[in-house]
Amino acid sequence: MSIIVQALVYAINNKHVSLLVLLDLSAAFDTVDHDILLSILANRFSIQGSALDWFHSYLANRTQTFALAGKHTVSYTLDCSSKQAFIEVVAKMAE
Secondary structure, eight states: OHHHHHHHHHHHHTTOOOOOOOOOOTTTTTTSOHHHHHHHHHHTSOOOHHHHHHHHHHHTTEEEOOEETTEEOOOEEESSOOHHHHHHHHHHHHO
């Protein structure tokens, strides 16, 4: 992190435009269809190349595990999260 701070300080001191974006993406995209999201990022926001590849890599092969009262399900691979599937799994665990 200190190298990032140093780069920002250098840029600011040299009157360059600087921007730092910090994202917590841990569950942000689990309820979004990943193909649609990637298409929007590319077409509406002109995100291309390595930046788009990073989003694709982050979204690929995501898994989800449900826990209730100390019980855990097996890990499910996600394309996008389904609230209905979550409800069904939690209901089975509560039985």
